[in-house]
Amino acid sequence: MNKENGRNKGSKLLAPPDGAHSVLLHSCCAPCSGGIMEELLEAGLQVTLFFYNPNIHPRSEYLLRKEENKLFAEKLGIPFVDGDYLPERWLLDVKGLELEPERGRRCTACFTLRLEATARYADENGIPLIATTLGISRWKDLSQVNSCGLQAAAKYPGVGYWDCNWRKGGGSQRMIEISRREGFYHQEYCGCRYSLQETNRWRQERGRPLVERELGE
Numbered sequence: 669m670n671k672e673n674g675r676n677k678g679s680k681l682l683a684p685p686d687g688a689h690s691v692l693l694h695s696c697c698a699p700c701s702g703g704i705m706e707e708l709l710e711a712g713l714q715v716t717l718f719f720y721n722p723n724i725h726p727r728s729e730y731l732l733r734k735e736e737n738k739l740f741a742e743k744l745g746i747p748f749v750d751g752d753y754l755p756e757r758w759l760l761d762v763k764g765l766e767l768e769p770e771r772g773r774r775c776t777a778c779f780t781l782r783l784e785a786t787a788r789y790a791d792e793n794g795i796p797l798i799a800t801t802l803g804i805s806r807w808k809d810l811s812q813v814n815s816c817g818l819q820a821a822a823k824y825p826g827v828g829y830w831d832c833n834w835r836k837g838g839g840s841q842r843m844i845e846i847s848r849r850e851g852f853y854h855q856e857y858c859g860c861r862y863s864l865q866e867t868n869r870w871r872q873e874r875g876r877p878l879v880e881r882e883l884g885e
């Protein structure tokens with residue numbers, strides 16, 4: 669069988685590692701998780717969504733992304749786990765990395781914090797497999813995301829990390845189609861205050877309107 673990271677090449681069938689039947693899917697937002705959730709359900713897997721994203725700034729943006737994701741999970745009948753919003757914890761982990769570019773060391777720390785929390789929750793709740801939506805965006809470094817996921821899961825012997833390439837097999841296109849179909853909110857920056865600043869710097873240089881969000885602590 670021609671397989672690539674658990675997905676049968678050119679088909680919609682998913683083959684989770686070790687024949688797992690249930691998966692804890694870490695989700696960053698509805699647009700990134702929508703297609704993956706539908707695909708996992710179609711493959712007959714038991715899915716739980718884990719929303720843990722203390723990186724998102726400001727709180728109003730966090731609540732917007734969370735509520736949209738929760739509503740869509742409910743629509744699909746997928747249990748939604750609401751992780752804590754503790755931005756102070758995230759700020760501690762990225763201290764000294766504020767000026768790193770996207771895909772740099774700040775993002776490694778950010779992925780690690782979120783995926784370690786995912787692996788811990790899976791371990792505490794007897795879920796054998798974790799996966800994340802973080803790598804579906806073409807703006808992300810998939811190998812960086814997967815490396816953080818593998819290291820997070822390695823801390824818990826009963827938990828594996830599924831390094832599926834969700835972009836393949838039409839995944840990227842499906843993400844766009846579902847976002848349009850559901851009318852999901854269009855995000856203008858990755859999520860943290862530093863990505864917001866970077867986006868606005870880029871916009872300013874090109875004379876484009878800025879993304880208006882509070883930058884305060």
Ligand code: SF4
Pocket residue numbers: 723724770771774775778779858859860861862863
């Ligand atoms: S740019 Fe995105 S992935 Fe990187 S630290 Fe900020 S929120 Fe996290």
